[in-house]
Amino acid sequence: MSDLADLYQQTILEHNRRPRNFKKLEPADRSAEGNNPLCGDHLTVYLRLDDDVIKEIGFQGSGCAISTASASLMTAAVAGKSKTEAERLFHDFHEMVTGGPDAPADPRVLGKLAAFAGVRQFPARVKCASLSWHTLHAALAGAAQPVSTE
Amino acid sequence: MNRRGELLLDEYEKLLGPRTKIVAVVHVSNSLGTINPIGEMVRLAHAKGIPVLVDGAQAAPHLPIDVQALGCDFYTVSGHKMFGPTGIGLLYGRADRLEALPPYQGGGDMIRSVTFAKTTFAPIPAKFEAGTPHIAGAIGLGAAIDYLGGLDREALAIHEQDLLRYATDRLSALPGVRVIGTAGHKASVVSFTVEGVHAHDVGTIVDQEGVAIRTGHHCTQPVMDFFGLPATARASFAFYNTRADVDALVAAVEKVQQVFGA
Numbered sequence: 001m002s003d004l005a006d007l008y009q010q011t012i013l014e015h016n017r018r019p020r021n022f023k024k025l026e027p028a029d030r031s032a033e034g035n036n037p038l039c040g041d042h043l044t045v046y047l048r049l050d051d052d053v054i055k056e057i058g059f060q061g062s063g064c065a066i067s068t069a070s071a072s073l074m075t076a077a078v079a080g081k082s083k084t085e086a087e088r089l090f091h092d093f094h095e096m097v098t099g100g101p102d103a104p105a106d107p108r109v110l111g112k113l114a115a116f117a118g119v120r121q122f123p124a125r126v127k128c129a130s131l132s133w134h135t136l137h138a139a140l141a142g143a144a145q146p147v148s149t150e
Numbered sequence: 151m152n153r154r155g156e157l158l159l160d161e162y163e164k165l166l167g168p169r170t171k172i173v174a175v176v177h178v179s180n181s182l183g184t185i186n187p188i189g190e191m192v193r194l195a196h197a198k199g200i201p202v203l204v205d206g207a208q209a210a211p212h213l214p215i216d217v218q219a220l221g222c223d224f225y226t227v228s229g230h231k232m233f234g235p236t237g238i239g240l241l242y243g244r245a246d247r248l249e250a251l252p253p254y255q256g257g258g259d260m261i262r263s264v265t266f267a268k269t270t271f272a273p274i275p276a277k278f279e280a281g282t283p284h285i286a287g288a289i290g291l292g293a294a295i296d297y298l299g300g301l302d303r304e305a306l307a308i309h310e311q312d313l314l315r316y317a318t319d320r321l322s323a324l325p326g327v328r329v330i331g332t333a334g335h336k337a338s339v340v341s342f343t344v345e346g347v348h349a350h351d352v353g354t355i356v357d358q359e360g361v362a363i364r365t366g367h368h369c370t371q372p373v374m375d376f377f378g379l380p381a382t383a384r385a386s387f388a389f390y391n392t393r394a395d396v397d398a399l400v401a402a403v404e405k406v407q408q409v410f411g412a
Contacts, residue, residue, distance in 0.1 A: 004354075004355060004358050004409060007354065008351075008355075008409050008410075013409075013410065013411070038366070039350060039366055039381075040366060040367045040371070040374075040380050040381055062380050063348065063380075064348035064349075064350040064351050065347070065348055065351045065410075066350075066351070068348075122354060124354070125350075125354060128350065
């Protein structure tokens with residue numbers, strides 16, 4: 001039996017209520033759009049880069065608590081990180097939310113992102129948690145087309 | 151439509167012009183539950199020589215359907231909405247309309263004769279049934295239609311209307327819960343929002359509480375835009391539901407509010 005308290009952790013509820021870095025960066029060095037048309041979630045991620053380092057990051061959009069909190073915590077986690085470090089976090093986050101019950105959710109590696117470990121019990125919600133990360137990845141890669149996790 | 155989600159017939163009539171090829175309309179709105187005034191809509195369209203296609207996917211499980219009384223040219227239903235199999239449905243068409251239409255697909259059984267000089271198609275409905283059909287699905291759909299046809303639809307409709315009223319009253323009484331779609335003439339479908347909580351989060355939590363509802367934009371994004379909403383949660387009651395099911399839904403929505411501290 002999957003547990004609601006594992007999914008809706010206080011960290012997630014709090015970031016949903018008060019998303020961090022919820023702003024458009026003007027001008028931004030990079031931006032990318034993420035859309036999940038079936039569920040209606042959409043967001044845009046904005047980046048200011050200093051060489052390879054994410055100097056500033058913002059996002060705007062609309063979605064459920066899981067996608068909003070994930071975007072908020074993602075921006076907090078990658079601000080100040082290099083592209084390589086951000087991509088590594090994405091990889092570890094993705095492994096955690098798509099893995100089996102024993103997938104690693106090491107708070108020493110993932111920090112507050114470990115709050116999303118409960119998502120793997122709710123397969124229908126994995127796409128909500130991962131949308132902002134795929135959008136970040138697209139922004140870092142300079143992708144022109146909107147991304148989707150559906 | 152107006153803010154209750156009722157179609158405005160006078161506005162509809164203004165849309166019917168010389169460039170109108172066909173009217174395509176839902177019998178019952180999947181997102182709001184509104185039952186549209188099909189008979190009157192057909193009369194207005196036919197007065198201008200415009201054919202009407204009615205999507206009855208949401209009507210067939212709730213209402214007895216008499217296509218001749220409605221007067222429409224085409225009527226469609228979906229098997230899985232009638233307690234039947236997925237991946238199969240029905241298209242009703244008036245014989246003269248179907249005869250006038252070309253086949254949309256070629257294949258076995260839709261041909262009367264073929265020579266180098268000339269191809270003649272089979273009569274309707276075989277003309278539209280090329281190739282090996284979904285035999286198992288058709289048998290299942292037939293059984294579902296027989297089952298529905300054997301029930302006292304009038305009595306079931308009264309029961310469903312009672313569930314609709316009860317669910318509307320109980321959900322509306324919860325603080326922060328708003329029922330979307332309050333037409334005077336509705337099927338037993340209740341769309342609602344919970345203040346401060348996205349519909350998908352509502353859906354996940356009530357699911358955990360053992361209540362299955364639909365959430366999202368219901369593929370009716372323009373309707374969501376009209377109400378200024380990204381999505382709604384929607385409970386759809388069938389004749390087998392009871393007031394206890396409504397109570398379970400209401401308790402589950404209260405759980406949503408508890409989780410979110412709303």
